[in-house]
Amino acid sequence: MSALGVVVLAGGSGERLGGVDKATLTRAGVTLLDGVLLATFAAEHTVVVGERRPTVREVGWTREDPPGTGPLAGLLAGVEALEPTAPTLVGVFATDLTRLGAQDVHRLVEALACAPHADAALFVDAEGHRQPLAAVYRTPALIRVLRELEPLEGRPMRALVRELDVIEVPDLGASQDCDTPEQQARLDELDDGE
Numbered sequence: 315m316s317a318l319g320v321v322v323l324a325g326g327s328g329e330r331l332g333g334v335d336k337a338t339l340t341r342a343g344v345t346l347l348d349g350v351l352l353a354t355f356a357a358e359h360t361v362v363v364g365e366r367r368p369t370v371r372e373v374g375w376t377r378e379d380p381p382g383t384g385p386l387a388g389l390l391a392g393v394e395a396l397e398p399t400a401p402t403l404v405g406v407f408a409t410d411l412t413r414l415g416a417q418d419v420h421r422l423v424e425a426l427a428c429a430p431h432a433d434a435a436l437f438v439d440a441e442g443h444r445q446p447l448a449a450v451y452r453t454p455a456l457i458r459v460l461r462e463l464e465p466l467e468g469r470p471m472r473a474l475v476r477e478l479d480v481i482e483v484p485d486l487g488a489s490q491d492c493d494t495p496e497q498q499a500r501l502d503e504l505d506d507g508e
Contacts, residue, residue: 317400320406321405322351322362322364323392323406350408353411362374363377363389389474405422405449406448426450431479434450437485447489448485463477
């Protein structure tokens with residue numbers, strides 16, 4: 315298997331949740347950030363983009379400069395922090411993926427391995443929406459496009475995906491996130507029931 319690095323984007327403001335730090339929300343007693351870190355334990359190196367906090371395993375930390383300039387700026391900061399290790403692949407995951415498991419990460423890596431022409435493998439949900447924050451990218455293509463898109467401030471993730479040859483992997487629930495009070499309430503219900 316190709317060397318895998320991981321970037322977890324945990325620097326968002328949680329605006330739609332009233333400013334809640336999504337990384338600290340819990341499911342079954344585990345913070346959402348730790349859930350993503352457990353799902354990506356096979357990575358050789360992991361960098362979290364966001365404020366430092368206790369985590370279930372050792373990771374590197376970085377921030378986009380200036381903080382709050384969006385997911386692409388955060389992604390570039392994370393990839394730059396991984397660069398000394400030169401992983402062949404970079405898994406990119408939002409901190410609030412409530413159902414991501416190690417098997418989901420493996421599915422993305424395998425899909426990309428089976429498509430040598432592709433730059434990325436990402437989940438596509440039941441509505442057909444691509445999930446660029448639940449994906450694995452080939453490092454050289456990712457860095458090239460991020461550099462071409464600079465300045466990155468305020469640009470959406472879809473700007474990155476538009477420039478890449480992407481393999482779509484049917485999502486079995488791994489990209490379910492927690493962005494709204496309704497989603498948080500469902501998460502709390504699940505947490506209470508377990």
